[in-house]
Amino acid sequence: MNNRILITGALGQLGEFFINSLTKAGNYILATDIKKPNNISCDFEFYDILDLEKGNELIKKYKINQVYNFAAILSAKGENNPMSTWYINNSGFMNIIKLCIDNNIKKVFWPSTIAVFGKNSNLDFVNNEEPMFPETMYGVSKLSCEKAMFYFNSKKIIDIRSIRFPGIVSSTKPGGGTTDYIVDMLFSAKNNENYNCFLNSETFLPMMHIDDAIEASIMLMNADKKNISINYPYNISSFETSPSKWNNIINSIGYDLNVKYKPDYRQKIADSWPKKIDDSILRNDIKWEPKFNDIDTAKHIIDSI
Ligand code: SER
Numbered sequence: 605m606n607n608r609i610l611i612t613g614a615l616g617q618l619g620e621f622f623i624n625s626l627t628k629a630g631n632y633i634l635a636t637d638i639k640k641p642n643n644i645s646c647d648f649e650f651y652d653i654l655d656l657e658k659g660n661e662l663i664k665k666y667k668i669n670q671v672y673n674f675a676a677i678l679s680a681k682g683e684n685n686p687m688s689t690w691y692i693n694n695s696g697f698m699n700i701i702k703l704c705i706d707n708n709i710k711k712v713f714w715p716s717t718i719a720v721f722g723k724n725s726n727l728d729f730v731n732n733e734e735p736m737f738p739e740t741m742y743g744v745s746k747l748s749c750e751k752a753m754f755y756f757n758s759k760k761i762i763d764i765r766s767i768r769f770p771g772i773v774s775s776t777k778p779g780g781g782t783t784d785y786i787v788d789m790l791f792s793a794k795n796n797e798n799y800n801c802f803l804n805s806e807t808f809l810p811m812m813h814i815d816d817a818i819e820a821s822i823m824l825m826n827a828d829k830k831n832i833s834i835n836y837p838y839n840i841s842s843f844e845t846s847p848s849k850w851n852n853i854i855n856s857i858g859y860d861l862n863v864k865y866k867p868d869y870r871q872k873i874a875d876s877w878p879k880k881i882d883d884s885i886l887r888n889d890i891k892w893e894p895k896f897n898d899i900d901t902a903k904h905i906i907d908s909i
Pocket of ligand 1: 716718770782
């Protein structure tokens with residue numbers, strides 16, 4: 605592929621795995637974040653996406669021609685500070701788009717989320733164009749960026765590609781999300797600890813293995829423009845699970861995880877999110893399908909913790 609890719613928010617849940625896959629595919633990666641990396645396998649620079657001047661400097665210095673913009677505040681953390689969530693997620697998005705336009709960068713990957721849906725969406729099976737009134741500031745901020753994405757893509761100002769990620773299962777902890785229990789439970793099982801779950805046992809939410817999320821994202825970035833049939837983000841779907849089902853899966857593969865349920869404010873967020881997702885447009889456009897079901901995901905990730 606041989607692109608020179610800037611990744612923002614590279615020390616979050618997704619960064620490390622995207623760095624590995626994109627590097628393997630022959631790209632140069634500049635990872636950036638506002639935290640200090642422990643160890644990282646590519647060039648790294650401190651960069652706050654609100655800092656336009658630094659962004660401009662880095663893009664020029666490293667001759668960047670593509671951006672994966674992961675810097676964002678997630679759903680649960682975002683509810684503790686809605687103003688800064690709006691500011692970081694939206695101004696950050698707009699800054700990246702402005703920097704790309706100013707520096708003639710043609711293609712951006714930016715993840716949206718299942719948090720854009722709300723109680724007025726058909727949550728039992730959300731299609732790509734459900735009515736949306738998100739209940740979290742995270743969802744509100746991502747949905748408004750979706751509208752900006754539609755604007756820029758429709759006017760052919762820049763080519764922004766996006767997928768609405770569900771809960772992602774990986775061997776790194778997410779932090780600040782409503783789907784975080786899916787990873788936390790694996791860590792507790794591996795460490796022989798009990799787990800206190802902040803959602804109730806029967807809350808079904810869509811989830812997917814990180815490798816499936818990465819494969820779909822990179823396939824979407826590489827897809828021929830003529831195959832991209834929509835100017836806004838794609839739904840994506842792999843499997844659905846609830847805390848009690850996930851607990852049973854973990855125990856069925858040889859662990860003895862004991863979970864207590866103490867739902868908190870995140871329960872209300874989860875209740876406003878989809879239970880199941882229709883991703884037929886994505887599958888049709890880029891010919892992707894997930895490789896990991898729920899059991900394979902639990903096994904594979906717990907082994908790599
Ligand atoms: N995993 C995210 C969250 O829980 C959803 O996109 O906030």
